Each structure stands twice: as structure tokens, then as C-alpha cells.
Amino acid sequence: MNIKQATTIDEVIQLLDEIIEISKVEQSAIGLFTMLYREVTVRIKEGIADHSFQNGERMEKLDVIFANRYIKAYYQYKAKEKPSECWEFSFQQAEKFWPIVVQHLLLGINAHVNLDLGVAAAQVSTVDDIGDLKGDFDKINGILSSLVGNVEQCLIKIWPTLTILLKWTGKMDNFFIDFSMEVARDGAWKFANEFVALPENQTEACIQLRDKKITEIARLVSNPGYFVSAIFKFIRLFEKGTVAQKIIDLQIVQLKKVDCAAT
Template structure:
């Protein structure tokens, strides 16, 4: 099972997953592409001094990424990853989820479960509050990328303008609500998890995983009206999965402030 030891290795492994996803036409590559851009921006932030503690941030980033990499390789090997990641990967094999849902499922598992754990692993009860600024910086990067998605979705949703008018930008609300809730919940969980004795952590993780999987089920089936809108959008999504990932890569290379989520 491949694991990274540096941010550069994280980016390399994410690139491998993205290329495999393009070959396999796998929607797993959609979140991976978004996450790669987050990782690149974290690396740049460390280099330009955006974080209070660059050394700690690289350690956090690698631990954080390795949780995703572990879940991915477990799934590929037909082993059992955490329940929320297993659900997200299974949805990637289904026709109906739109790009937005694939991204939200990845964000849900990675932020709501993995980020809290990684934050606790680089902290102690005494010093975790010192991490808050840098923790918020990571989430700001992710929020900014997801928040600019409309600029990148025009190619994927030919009917996007009409949908946004009709729904009152329901997609933005979905993203903003999810990100705010995920950020606050992840920080709360990190503070709880860092204080739990080692022999109780596995039970705590299992319970957290179950709760996050329930959120994933809501993302997958957000109610009759929203589900109907999403199905309509899905029917008019343009391009293969590989083309959607390529569109995201082009957008990233051009520096467009968005990341693939439709």
C-alpha cells in the first residue's frame, strides 16, 4: 500500500490516481483532482510562509493525505476502507451522481473524518489550539476552490445558467453549508479526539465514521426536489469522466479559481 513521506510524494501519488481514473473513466478522479490542487496550494503556502508553522503543516498534510491514499488503495484491493470512504468510492461507480455530489462525498469523508484525526495526530491536548490558524487556512483553500466552481462547470453543464436561475443557486448553498459544517465539525472532533486515551480511539473512530457515512447518504440522496434537479443536470452533463478531469486540469494550469465540481 503506497504512502507518502513528503508533500511532493503526495502530489505524485495523486497524479497516479488521476491518470488511472482517466484511463478507467472512474469518477474517483474528480475529487482526487480537487484534492491535488488543495495539496499544491498548501505546498505553496508553506513555501511563502502563509502558515504559522510550516514544518508542522507539512507533517499534517502528509498524515492527512495518507488517510485518503490508504482508503483508496484498500478499496482498489477490495479490502474494507473506512465506511464513509467506501460509500464515496461506491458512488463513483454509479451513473447518477453529478460531479458536485462526487466532490461533496470526498470532502465529507476527508474533512469530517480524516482532517480531525490528522490534526489530533500532530497535536497534544496542551497545544492543539496553536493549530487553529493553520487548520482554518487549509479549509479556506478548499472552500475557495469549491466556491469558484461555476467558472469551470459551463463545459460540463450546458444548461448551468438556467439551472442556477431556476434553483436560486441551490448548488452554492449546498457547497457553502457543507463546507462550513464540515470545518466546524472537524475542528470540534480534533479537539475531542486528541484527548481520548489510545485504547478508546478505535471505538471513537468507528462511531465517527458511522456518523459521517450518514451525512454521505444525505449528499447522495438529498431529498426529492434536489435529487430530481441533480438527475436532470446529470442527463445534460457533457463529456466523459476523463474529459471532465481534463477540463479541471486545464483550468488549474490556467490558474482559474475553481476546481471541478459539477
């Protein structure tokens, strides 16, 4: 299989659209994170256009490198080649029945932010100027956090009685997402600063070591303990709609947010 790669942010969106459409046809949960990530990319494109980022040219370069790591991992997995371990684990979970929407999203975020974002940030920087990237780096994570926060509306549509559970647990799912995003952001920035200082002959070993650590986090997301796992299984049994419909629901929620922001 041809490993497709983008050269511009528009090509990134096009390739993500292709993965989403394939996922709908194949009823693959891989499309859930891809749908969310597509919206992140669109927001970044809009931010570049309206000069929200400190350095728009650098941001597009970062976005393309960042996205290509995910796109490459996807096509490697589809070709039965070996992607990074954390992505392989995420894709394998997408083939299973029990993970719920939140878990699929967190598995994708874990691999992409904790591993890919740090590598991409280092690749557009030097030891001397990486500090200049911090503001734009945080904006990317802010965009992702805001989009994940909107997913609760989608989950309620997929499983209407989720509102009862949220009241009972004190919005446990929001805490889980917010905490994970904060930890991921800080860890990714620390990793980027360590990675950018490495000599070239040590970078691959560093990525592999980081990959193993991030895969362990993925295993915790997949199996967060008996009590939480039991709740997630209960949610999964009453989820409504096919995987394709869930992907569409995610898209509708994000589009509604855009419409509200524009009015």
C-alpha cells in the first residue's frame, strides 16, 4: 500500500477526509479520532489565516509534520506494516467491541500528542529557538481540548441516559479528559525540549523509548481499573448507532459549535 503524505495543510485535510470515508465504509472506530483531528486541523488552518498564531508559516510546517506522523502510522497499519507501538495499540483497540467513544478519542490523543507532537515541535525548532514555539504549541493543545470538551454532547446523543451517569459521578468523564489533556500537553512540551537537543544518531532510540512509555499510558486508558471499566462497558452496551453514525454525530457536534461561535 502506498504510504500517503501531505505537503500542505489543505492536503492534510484531504487525506484525513479519505481516512474518515474509509472508516465509515469499514465501520472502523479509527474514524472517530480522525474526525476530531480533522476539526483540529481546520481550526489551525483558520488560525493561520486570521493570524492567531505567532508564526503562521512555522505553524503550517508543524501541522503538516504532525499530521503526517498519524497518516503514515495509519497506512502502515492498513498495509500490515509496523507503525509506532502506541498507534498500533490504538488501531488494534479500534477493531474491538468494548472501547467506548471517549476511550477511542483518548487513545488517539495519547499517541498523537504525547509522541507525535513533541517530535514535530522539535523538527521545526532548534535548541536556541524552541522556546519561541511555546505559545503556539499551547494554542494547538487548547484547540484540541476545546473540541474534546464538546464530545459530551455527542455521547449523550449516542447514549441518552448518559446524563444520569454524569450527575451520579460528578462529570467523571470531563475530569478524565481534562486531566489527560493537561498531563499530555506538559509532557509533550518537556519531551520536545529534550528531543530537540539530541544528536541525530540518538533520535530514533529516543522515539522508541518514548513510544513504549506512551503505549503503557494507552493500556491504562484501555483498562482503567475494574470500577471505571464496568461503567464503560455499561455505556457501551447502550450506545446507539453504527460506528459510521457516531463519526457523523461527532462531525455534527463540531459544526454546531462553529455555527454558534459565528453568530
